Amino acid sequence: MSIEESIKRHSFFRDIGMDVSSIARYAQHTTFEADHFIFREGDDADAFYLITHGKVSLELSTAHRGRIIIQTIDEDDVLGISWLFPPYKWHFDARALTLTRLIRIDAAHVRRMCDEDNVFGYRVMSKLASIVMKRLQAVRLQLLEIEEM
Amino acid sequence: MMMHDNGKSVINPYLPRIHKVKRIKRETHDTFTIEISADGFKFMPGQFNMLYAFVGEVPISISSDPADGNVIMHTVRRVGHTTSALCSLKAGDSIGVRGPFGNPWPVREQEGNDIVVVAGGLGLAPLRPLIYHLLSNRGRYGRIYLLYGAKTPRDILYRNELARWRARFDVDVYVTVDKADERWHGNVGVVTSLIPRVHVDPLHSSAFVCGPEVMMRFTTRELINLGLNAERIFISMERNMKCALGICGHCQFGPEFICKDGPVLSYSRIARLLSIREV
Amino acid sequence: MPFIVERDEFNGFFTALRDMGYEIIGPRVRDSVIVYDRLDSVDDLPIGMTEQQEKGVYRLRKRDDGALFGYTVGPHSWKMYLFPPRIRLFTAERHDSNLKVVEEQYSAKRLAFVGVRACELHAIQIQDRVFLNGTFKDQVYEKQRKNVFILAVNCTVSSSTCFCTSMNTGSMVGSGYDLVVTEVLKPRHHFLVDVGTSLGHELLSKVKHREASREEVEHALSMVEENARVMSMMGRRSIDTKNIKELLYNSYESRHWDDVEERCLACANCTMVCPTCFCSTVEDVVDLKGEHAERWRVWDSCFSDEFTYMHGSAVRRSRGAKYRHWITHKLASWIDQFGTSGCVGCGRCITWCPVGIDITEEVKALQQGYAAGR
Numbered sequence: 001m002s003i004e005e006s007i008k009r010h011s012f013f014r015d016i017g018m019d020v021s022s023i024a025r026y027a028q029h030t031t032f033e034a035d036h037f038i039f040r041e042g043d044d045a046d047a048f049y050l051i052t053h054g055k056v057s058l059e060l061s062t063a064h065r066g067r068i069i070i071q072t073i074d075e076d077d078v079l080g081i082s083w084l085f086p087p088y089k090w091h092f093d094a095r096a097l098t099l100t101r102l103i104r105i106d107a108a109h110v111r112r113m114c115d116e117d118n119v120f121g122y123r124v125m126s127k128l129a130s131i132v133m134k135r136l137q138a139v140r141l142q143l144l145e146i147e148e149m
Numbered sequence: 150m151m152m153h154d155n156g157k158s159v160i161n162p163y164l165p166r167i168h169k170v171k172r173i174k175r176e177t178h179d180t181f182t183i184e185i186s187a188d189g190f191k192f193m194p195g196q197f198n199m200l201y202a203f204v205g206e207v208p209i210s211i212s213s214d215p216a217d218g219n220v221i222m223h224t225v226r227r228v229g230h231t232t233s234a235l236c237s238l239k240a241g242d243s244i245g246v247r248g249p250f251g252n253p254w255p256v257r258e259q260e261g262n263d264i265v266v267v268a269g270g271l272g273l274a275p276l277r278p279l280i281y282h283l284l285s286n287r288g289r290y291g292r293i294y295l296l297y298g299a300k301t302p303r304d305i306l307y308r309n310e311l312a313r314w315r316a317r318f319d320v321d322v323y324v325t326v327d328k329a330d331e332r333w334h335g336n337v338g339v340v341t342s343l344i345p346r347v348h349v350d351p352l353h354s355s356a357f358v359c360g361p362e363v364m365m366r367f368t369t370r371e372l373i374n375l376g377l378n379a380e381r382i383f384i385s386m387e388r389n390m391k392c393a394l395g396i397c398g399h400c401q402f403g404p405e406f407i408c409k410d411g412p413v414l415s416y417s418r419i420a421r422l423l424s425i426r427e428v
Numbered sequence: 429m430p431f432i433v434e435r436d437e438f439n440g441f442f443t444a445l446r447d448m449g450y451e452i453i454g455p456r457v458r459d460s461v462i463v464y465d466r467l468d469s470v471d472d473l474p475i476g477m478t479e480q481q482e483k484g485v486y487r488l489r490k491r492d493d494g495a496l497f498g499y500t501v502g503p504h505s506w507k508m509y510l511f512p513p514r515i516r517l518f519t520a521e522r523h524d525s526n527l528k529v530v531e532e533q534y535s536a537k538r539l540a541f542v543g544v545r546a547c548e549l550h551a552i553q554i555q556d557r558v559f560l561n562g563t564f565k566d567q568v569y570e571k572q573r574k575n576v577f578i579l580a581v582n583c584t585v586s587s588s589t590c591f592c593t594s595m596n597t598g599s600m601v602g603s604g605y606d607l608v609v610t611e612v613l614k615p616r617h618h619f620l621v622d623v624g625t626s627l628g629h630e631l632l633s634k635v636k637h638r639e640a641s642r643e644e645v646e647h648a649l650s651m652v653e654e655n656a657r658v659m660s661m662m663g664r665r666s667i668d669t670k671n672i673k674e675l676l677y678n679s680y681e682s683r684h685w686d687d688v689e690e691r692c693l694a695c696a697n698c699t700m701v702c703p704t705c706f707c708s709t710v711e712d713v714v715d716l717k718g719e720h721a722e723r724w725r726v727w728d729s730c731f732s733d734e735f736t737y738m739h740g741s742a743v744r745r746s747r748g749a750k751y752r753h754w755i756t757h758k759l760a761s762w763i764d765q766f767g768t769s770g771c772v773g774c775g776r777c778i779t780w781c782p783v784g785i786d787i788t789e790e791v792k793a794l795q796q797g798y799a800a801g802r
Contacts, residue, residue, distance in 0.1 A: 243527030398707030427749035
């Protein structure tokens with residue numbers, strides 16, 4: 001499958017209703033073995049990832065309890081949101097839990113596309129906002145559950 | 150126990166019947182399964198017993214296979230005085246049992262449908278008899294999903310069963326934990342984050358949900374987003390209970406007595422009350 | 429066919445009831461209130477007494493006549509005899525790994541309730557539905573209930589806190605009595621007596637009586653009707669029960685509960701004095717050696733934190749939510765649960781509330797709030 005086809009089929013772009021072929025020019029397939037880091041907290045958030053296979057954990061290192069897994073994300077999910085907001089630094093570590101295949105898209109290019117084509121920018125923003133909202137709700141539930149369970 | 154005669158009790162319904170403890174199985178650091186002799190005791194998935202341990206009595210869901218005529222199981226988390234006494238019992242000890250009480254999971258009415266079972270924490274216990282029932286009557290149901298969320302990997306109940314169910318090709322089992330360290334290679338996130346994995350025909354699907362109330366609220370919302378009918382989403386409620394007979398008044402949730410109108414109720418029946426504080 | 433029993437013969441009921449093996453329970457003055465307790469003769473009744481009742485107020489007052497039933501209801505209700513405040517459910521013995529549970533043997537005394545009001549008879553019938561008509565019968569209640577003789581009284585007086593006419597429970601006694609009497613003070617102190625059961629007939633046969641004339645019947649009953657008319661007048665307490673269930677079910681999120689929160693003390697008085705409130709809890713008592721245990725059932729109140737305690741905290745913590753539960757149960761969910769309102773309009777909860785919360789005013793406030801969309 002061409003990278004363009006893979007991007008079009010991924011849940012993030014599947015129903016965006018725009019031509020995404022130009023994104024493909026700034027995208028590449030990438031693979032991580034289990035336990036390898038995809039990015040580290042504090043690194044430049046210069047890309048965003050579409051997971052096409054595998055499982056990724058978002059983690060934080062803590063002084064007392066070692067590494068804490070905040071969340072896991074899977075095939076057809078999006079990895080990385082910090083690339084959209086200054087100062088463009090990753091807030092978590094991302095680690096492949098199993099053999100993981102992703103499409104890495106150059107963030108600067110997508111940001112440029114959003115600036116130039118506001119309709120495209122709006123749709124990308126809407127998609128990301130809904131992901132952020134779902135994760136926020138999950139965190140809220142997580143907080144409540146920790147009290148209740 | 151001959152509890153009924155033309156709908157009326159003939160035996161003092163406050164009186165526990167004595168059963169023998171066969172085994173106490175440690176499930177997690179704070180949760181134990183108390184296995185007692187069945188002695189003719191029959192129940193339906195989703196029902197509960199009042200367990201008497203000399204120092205007090207508590208309502209505990211029945212967590213064993215309803216088709217097993219030898220043993221009745223109750224999974225108990227050690228949190229207070231009475232539950233600690235229950236968890237400290239040993240094989241051969243006596244235990245007082247009243248029951249079974251309550252409205253069961255309506256399994257017959259959902260035949261032919263796809264089934265989504267969602268459990269949070271100890272909520273897996275009253276769902277286990279349901280899962281046993283679904284699997285021993287596998288042909289009567291469409292796709293079956295089990296989504297289970299625990300607090301941390303060490304809180305996961307029934308690891309053997311989960312592994313066995315996972316190995317089957319005719320049921321999709323997903324487990325997630327709220328928090329984990331790097332040794333955990335499974336899902337991390339709340340149980341609702343598993344719902345996108347569910348691929349059912351929403352018009353012909355039923356869901357059975359049990360867990361903390363807030364988890365059930367979030368879960369039912371997601372199931373309705375998926376297109377399920379609120380009348381076919383069933384949740385098992387919990388309230389303080391003293392008698393289990395509909396007399397002590399404690400377990401009221403609006404007009405419902407959780408002990409006899411519940412614990413299993415359709416979401417459509419209580420959706421509004423669930424969204425109101427301090428009911 | 430109604431009958432007449434003269435005042436001087438009234439003690440005959442007491443003598444005859446005792447001869448029939450009944451212990452007589454009825455109103456008498458104790459600690460400046462009219463309570464229900466054991467009576468030995470007609471002289472134990474609060475003769476010539478009445479009370480002044482208002483929100484948070486109860487005062488005994490003297491009447492200027494010798495009326496036997498010239499008052500209404502005090503803090504007690506008959507439920508204390510049918511649904512005992514404290515009763516042992518069973519005892520248990522434990523030796524090594526053996527546990528033995530010993531069933532409690534309940535015996536019921538034959539009790540004659542003298543002076544049961546229309547609202548109270550309704551309250552008894554409401555508790556019958558709770559304890560006898562469910563999936564499980566309460567054995568203690570059933571046993572005692574079968575051994576009760578009811579001598580009811582039609583009300584010819586009312587307190588300002590009474591609102592039975594608006595709840596359709598008074599002032600005339602409807603059904604469920606063995607005997608019902610109407611007290612007539614003038615021109616001659618006597619009682620109109622009506623028979624409800626063969627047992628009532630048996631009692632009456634042991635007391636000197638004669639057939640009542642039509643005029644005597646009309647005169648006595650007109651006083652009961654007049655009392656009902658007075659209670660139904662403008663300015664008197666009442667609850668408009670039209671759509672009451674819908675009103676309360678739709679008021680769960682009313683701001684009015686915040687207002688109640690400011691006043692209610694969650695003292696539980698309303699639930700203790702209410703003749704229909706039936707909640708109970710259990711207490712386990714274990715001896716020091718851990719060999720002998722007892723389980724007791726005791727009255728409980730939905731106003732305590734322990735009532736809804738679960739996993740480390742109470743479900744209903746605020747007083748507003750507790751009162752909301754109580755009044756919603758009483759006036760709305762009771763109808764869904766037992767096919768009847770849980771309120772008989774006796775007004776006890778109004779009198780005995782230390783801060784003067786008045787169920788009739790709360791309903792009106794909810795009705796106004798609902799109409800105004802609050």
